[in-house]
Amino acid sequence: MRIVLRLLTTALGVAAAAWLFTGIAFPGGATSGWDQVQDDLVPLLLVSAILGLVTSVVKPVLTLLSFPLIILTLGLFLLVINAGMLLLTGKLAEWLDIRFVVDGFWTAVGGAIVITIVTWIVDGFVGDPDD
Secondary structure, eight states: HHHHHHHHHHHHHHHHHHHHOTEOOOOSOOHHHHHHHHHHHHHHHHHHHHHHHHHHHHHHHHHHTHHHHHHTTTTHHHHHHHHHHHHHHHHHHHHHHSSSOOOOOHHHHHHHHHHHHHHHHHHHHHTTHEE
16 A cells, blocks of 8 residues: 555655646647546656665665765755656656656756645645554
């Protein structure tokens, strides 16, 4: 249950980032209405799964390796790592032929911030499913 909830929470964050930034998109689907929701739902869930996998496997290694830089920048380098995770997700989605684009580093930084904030808010409302 926790994995499904985490997937949906991440999907909401990615959807919010795609809505706010033109450089984060699911190109090639329907352009409006319910058709757009149906066309973008599967890629959105797949991208959320990829982002969750990348965040759980690659991010801890990068965080450990860049720990001195994280300390030196008082934690701000974590934004760069999160942006890198989003860019890596975009590349993996491209390689797997999933319609998802992250266009540029600064867009990825903004998207990472939005995804983090949205997941924090949703997690705050939903809470821990094991409680």
